Amino acid sequence: MTQRIVQLAVAQMGPVQRSDSRDSVVKRLIAMLHTAHARGARWVVFPELALTTFFPRWDLRDQAEIDSFYETSMPSAATEPLFTAAKQLGMGFYLGYGEIDGERRFNTSILVGPDGRIIGKYRKIHIPGDAVTQNSAPIQHLEKKYFAVGDLGFPVWQTDDAKIGMCICNDRRWPETWRVMGLQGIELGMVGYNTPSGYVQWDEPIHLRMHHHLLSLQAAAYQNACWIAAAGKSGVEEGAHMIGGSCIVAPTGEIMAKTLGEGDEVISFDCDMAIGDNYRANIFHFARHRRPEHYGLLVERTGAGDPLGKEPQ
Amino acid sequence: MTQRIVQLAVAQMGPVQRSDSRDSVVKRLIAMLHTAHARGARWVVFPELALTTFFPRWDLRDQAEIDSFYETSMPSAATEPLFTAAKQLGMGFYLGYGEIDGERRFNTSILVGPDGRIIGKYRKIHIPGDAVTQNSAPIQHLEKKYFAVGDLGFPVWQTDDAKIGMCICNDRRWPETWRVMGLQGIELGMVGYNTPSGYVQWDEPIHLRMHHHLLSLQAAAYQNACWIAAAGKSGVEEGAHMIGGSCIVAPTGEIMAKTLGEGDEVISFDCDMAIGDNYRANIFHFARHRRPEHYGLLVERTGAGDPLGKEPQ
Numbered sequence: 001m002t003q004r005i006v007q008l009a010v011a012q013m014g015p016v017q018r019s020d021s022r023d024s025v026v027k028r029l030i031a032m033l034h035t036a037h038a039r040g041a042r043w044v045v046f047p048e049l050a051l052t053t054f055f056p057r058w059d060l061r062d063q064a065e066i067d068s069f070y071e072t073s074m075p076s077a078a079t080e081p082l083f084t085a086a087k088q089l090g091m092g093f094y095l096g097y098g099e100i101d102g103e104r105r106f107n108t109s110i111l112v113g114p115d116g117r118i119i120g121k122y123r124k125i126h127i128p129g130d131a132v133t134q135n136s137a138p139i140q141h142l143e144k145k146y147f148a149v150g151d152l153g154f155p156v157w158q159t160d161d162a163k164i165g166m167c168i169c170n171d172r173r174w175p176e177t178w179r180v181m182g183l184q185g186i187e188l189g190m191v192g193y194n195t196p197s198g199y200v201q202w203d204e205p206i207h208l209r210m211h212h213h214l215l216s217l218q219a220a221a222y223q224n225a226c227w228i229a230a231a232g233k234s235g236v237e238e239g240a241h242m243i244g245g246s247c248i249v250a251p252t253g254e255i256m257a258k259t260l261g262e263g264d265e266v267i268s269f270d271c272d273m274a275i276g277d278n279y280r281a282n283i284f285h286f287a288r289h290r291r292p293e294h295y296g297l298l299v300e301r302t303g304a305g306d307p308l309g310k311e312p313q
Numbered sequence: 314m315t316q317r318i319v320q321l322a323v324a325q326m327g328p329v330q331r332s333d334s335r336d337s338v339v340k341r342l343i344a345m346l347h348t349a350h351a352r353g354a355r356w357v358v359f360p361e362l363a364l365t366t367f368f369p370r371w372d373l374r375d376q377a378e379i380d381s382f383y384e385t386s387m388p389s390a391a392t393e394p395l396f397t398a399a400k401q402l403g404m405g406f407y408l409g410y411g412e413i414d415g416e417r418r419f420n421t422s423i424l425v426g427p428d429g430r431i432i433g434k435y436r437k438i439h440i441p442g443d444a445v446t447q448n449s450a451p452i453q454h455l456e457k458k459y460f461a462v463g464d465l466g467f468p469v470w471q472t473d474d475a476k477i478g479m480c481i482c483n484d485r486r487w488p489e490t491w492r493v494m495g496l497q498g499i500e501l502g503m504v505g506y507n508t509p510s511g512y513v514q515w516d517e518p519i520h521l522r523m524h525h526h527l528l529s530l531q532a533a534a535y536q537n538a539c540w541i542a543a544a545g546k547s548g549v550e551e552g553a554h555m556i557g558g559s560c561i562v563a564p565t566g567e568i569m570a571k572t573l574g575e576g577d578e579v580i581s582f583d584c585d586m587a588i589g590d591n592y593r594a595n596i597f598h599f600a601r602h603r604r605p606e607h608y609g610l611l612v613e614r615t616g617a618g619d620p621l622g623k624e625p626q
Contacts, residue, residue: 110625121625125604128596153607157622165622173596175488175536176608183610185617201595208565212535215566219532222525223488252521253528280617282514283441283486287616291438294466295489297496298611303600304498304593309470309478312423312434 004273006161006188009036009044010229012246014263015237016053022078025051029095030085032266037089039268042114042161044086047233047246048096048124048169048192049107051079054233056143057196057240059133066146070098070105074118087116092159094231096168096192098146099123107147109166109192111157120157123150124168126177139198139240143170156184162273165226169193172230173216175223176298182224183286187273189220189228197241210243214255222253225279227271235262251276317586319474319501322349322357323542325559327576328550329366335391338364342408343398345579350402352581355427355474357399360546360559361409361437361482361505362420364392367546368411369456370509370553372446379459383411383418387431400429405472407544409481409505411459412436420460422479422505424470433470436463437481439490452511452553456483469497475586478539482506485543486529488536489611495537496599500586502533502541510554523556527568535566538592540584548575564589 011032016025029046036044049055055069074097075083086093092114099108107124127149129141154177156165165181165188172178172191181189195213197206213230221228227250234244247258248269257267280286324345329338342359349357362368368382387410388396399406405427412421420437440462442454467490469478478494478501485491485504494502508526510519526543534541540563547557560571561582570580593599 118625120622125607126602155622156620158620163620180610183614183617184620202591215532219528222528278515289439290615292612292615294438295612297493299605299608301496302603302605304496307469307471307476307497309433309468312431
């Protein structure tokens with residue numbers, strides 16, 4: 001089996017406070033870009049909403065302040081130096097940010113090629129949390145207030161190095177996300193996230209947040225025979241803690257690299273895309289083993305409905 | 314949150330050799346049934362093809378010998394004592410066996426209620442392996458030779474204790490299996506398996522067999538907010554080793570009980586069905602968060618096709 005190595009890095013970010021300027025954040029991203037390059041990486045994955053604090057934790061009312069958390073163009077003046085540095089180094093990257101498109105607002109990521117071209121754009125589809133404040137908790141999760149449901153599907157892009165797909169944060173918990181990309185032959189998935197360690201809706205034991213994050217990525221990588229690179233924004237932002245655990249997962253479902261801390265931290269791994277071929281050719285040879293004639297409910301129902309089981313005649 | 318406890322047991326089986334009689338195997342099942350009852354269990358899960366050795370490892374040619382591995386009725390004369398004992402103890406169970414239905418042969422499981430009634434039947438849909446011998450390996454995996462694809466879908470049955478679904482072995486690796494049941498509100502999934510530690514198609518490191526088994530179950534339980542009880546036939550059958558790792562997994566994705574060895578072994582846990590309600594009401598509130606309009610490929614494609622990504626305009 002001929003190796004097909006993609007030199008990959010994940011750039012986890014420590015917290016971004018409300019007062020941090022775009023310029024200061026982009027400087028941090030560029031510093032990690034250089035670290036990744038020094039490790040030999042050709043691609044680097046940055047977090048979801050990487051340019052600002054995770055503002056959906058607040059029920060903001062000042063429209064000007066709300067607008068300040070989104071980008072109206074990409075690259076923007078503030079992010080241009082990141083694009084320029086990456087192109088000079090011949091590196092591609094994934095970057096998450098809040099996008100304003102006319103009247104619509106999306107939780108968006110872009111895939112930028114080593115040549116500096118924007119190869120692809122993804123808009124988050126599985127928007128978690130609520131549209132209105134739920135209770136008196138100081139930390140809310142109001143993504144449904146700030147973002148429309150993505151309208152670009154779950155595409156996979158054929159690049160010179162690999163078939164690359166993107167998703168964002170909560171998307172990673174949904175097997176539908178990964179299977180739709182698996183059915184396009186995804187070899188490398190990139191995902192940015194901001195995952196609060198507390199949960200506003202119920203008292204889930206905090207240790208489960210990391211468990212569910214890693215479990216979802218490992219299962220998705222195994223079941224779709226792809227590598228997954230996940231970059232989180234981590235640590236305490238404005239008094240709210242978010243998990244770290246940025247990682248690179250192999251098609252074996254094993255974690256090959258993981259961050260140690262909750263600050264700005266670069267991890268890297270030389271990922272052999274050919275590892276997935278064995279799974280695609282055998283246990284997960286979809287054409288031989290999948291049975292869509294029995295999967296109809298996946299698209300016929302949105303929410304859970306009645307059990308269909310009948311007693312045998 | 315009011316608890317809804319289902320007292321559950323998993324009965325792992327050690328090997329069943331070619332020469333072992335049905336009667337001797339059923340005696341072992343009944344012995345474990347009594348052990349489970351002594352632990353307070355009301356339901357017990359037995360393995361896939363529990364009544365015989367895992368014959369798909371061989372490319373058999375003698376039709377009479379092949380037929381000897383299937384049941385033509387259920388209960389059969391040999392299994393009647395198991396049904397009788399379970400009814401007397403007021404226990405329900407899951408049992409896997411080879412089924413002959415006219416000209417068709419299936420890898421089947423039944424769900425028998427504590428009242429002795431057969432509540433449901435499932436026929437394995439994701440048939441792994443091959444229809445013809447692949448190479449000179451002494452251990453083959455020829456399920457496609459011996460079993461037709463199941464024709465009963467993935468139903469969930471509303472019982473007095475819980476909404477229960479069934480699948481078999483390789484089905485557990487496919488997220489489609491669990492999501493179709495999740496969309497019927499499954500609270501408890503039962504799965505039997507026979508998982509060879511070696512793999513005929515390629516040199517996968519052996520430790521990954523257990524990793525993929527547990528990973529698939531834990532992700533399925535978490536992503537569908539259900540308990541999962543998995544019972545394997547384990548140890549060395551006719552010179553071929555199969556993994557153990559029979560377990561009970563919670564909707565948190567955590568393993569709450571697991572077998573220690575590779576022989577006949579009963580594990581049990583008092584499973585609170587209400588644990589799943591938090592997940593169904595929040596992070597996995599399907600009606601609020603799923604977006605089937607973006608899932609079309611799941612049923613439009615069987616095998617993997619071309620990437621759909623286009624450069625943004």
